Amino acid sequence: MENEISPKNRRQFLKYMVFGTAGTVALGWIFPQRSLGHERSNSATPCTSDGNSEACQNYLRGVKATDSSGNHIQESVLLTTAVSGRPVLVKGLSKPTYLVINDGPKLAEYAINPTCPHHGCTVEWKTDRNKFVCPCHGAQFDAQGKVLKGPTHRNLPLITVVVQDDDIFLIDRKPAVDPRT
Numbered sequence: 001m002e003n004e005i006s007p008k009n010r011r012q013f014l015k016y017m018v019f020g021t022a023g024t025v026a027l028g029w030i031f032p033q034r035s036l037g038h039e040r041s042n043s044a045t046p047c048t049s050d051g052n053s054e055a056c057q058n059y060l061r062g063v064k065a066t067d068s069s070g071n072h073i074q075e076s077v078l079l080t081t082a083v084s085g086r087p088v089l090v091k092g093l094s095k096p097t098y099l100v101i102n103d104g105p106k107l108a109e110y111a112i113n114p115t116c117p118h119h120g121c122t123v124e125w126k127t128d129r130n131k132f133v134c135p136c137h138g139a140q141f142d143a144q145g146k147v148l149k150g151p152t153h154r155n156l157p158l159i160t161v162v163v164q165d166d167d168i169f170l171i172d173r174k175p176a177v178d179p180r181t
């Protein structure tokens with residue numbers, strides 16, 4: 001028959017199959033890191049253990065912090081007027097965010113989400129009282145968001161801050177370590 005495969009062609013076909021498969025396996029052995037690295041860069045796993053690692057900065061850069069007019073805030077400019085222990089209100093995420101200013105003054109690697117852990121009202125920073133105060137039931141928190149007075153016993157939630165090329169990025173994820181505990 002015309003369509004019948006000759007033994008010679010069958011042998012050649014089998015030879016291609018064997019060498020083709022072996023070649024594919026060999027390439028996988030030679031370049032395993034590249035494919036693993038790709039998976040890692042798309043994985044959230046490293047960012048939950050170390051939110052400020054280089055891998056996390058590439059994975060989830062967050063949104064740039066802006067002032068009330070929508071202008072991006074540069075860290076170097078912010079620190080020329082920032083006062084240690086006085087949180088700075090910024091925009092960028094769906095809720096306002098307070099950057100934390102440590103001694104130096106230095107920008108902390110975390111910021112405060114002003115959602116009261118009691119019933120979800122938005123707390124406000126009171127410079128004259130040097131604390132956050134909740135307008136609903138009077139809870140109070142210090143400049144790092146640590147609870148000072150109830151009715152709640154919980155601290156204010158935190159988000160992660162990353163600075164890249166002088167831009168301040170807000171990442172809506174709690175830092176790997178809560179510096180208040």
Ligand code: FES
Nearest residue numbers: 116118119134137
């Ligand atoms: S909602 Fe803040 S104290 Fe109740």
